[in-house]
Amino acid sequence: EPEVTQTPSHQVTQMGQEVILRCVPISNHLYFYWYRQILGQKVEFLVSFYNNEISEKSEIFDDQFSVERPDGSNFTLKIRSTKLEDSAMYFCASSRLAGSLEQYFGPGTRLTVT
């Protein structure tokens, strides 16, 4: 069964550095999402992406964040200048169609900012 994949599984970076988190959504899916989960807290929505543009973003998704679909398979989240409070588990998810509500999650990337 196809699954969403994410790399790396764990990323350690210094405050102020740029990081890029990578995701490969399920191949026939058209809607892509990023969520994050700070340790011990709720899973929070960051951004959704469809047809090569952002569909929706949350208040967390400020100018430090960007997303891109650089080719037909990858979907990336870039944090330009990381802060300590960006430390979290970042999940990518995808869904097939607008009418298909089910979102399938990747295994996550644990980002640690020191």
Added chain:
Amino acid sequence: GENVEQHPSTLSVQEGDSAVIKCTYSDSASNYFPWYKQELGKRPQLIIDIRSNVGEKKDQRIAVTLNKTAKHFSLHITETQPEDSAVYFCADRGSTLGRLYFGRGTQLTVWP
């Protein structure tokens, strides 16, 4: 914005007993309510969902009920097994395009 509350935060049951996890939501336009199971170190896995035009849905030992008037929905697991031990998250879609709003999660432990 939408707010999803989930209770309890931890739940311990004996193998074979039932477990019930409850969630409330605030957006009356919410129309989709998924439940995810997350085992330690693994991805959240969609286990069941319900749409707002349905009051109950069952899949083997798992069932979800929805009360739109009261704005709450519940996950019921019957005949629990140790492999049901995990964190369970409820979510709803609110009135948004696709964004999910999650509850805080329930750590379910099933003792053999």
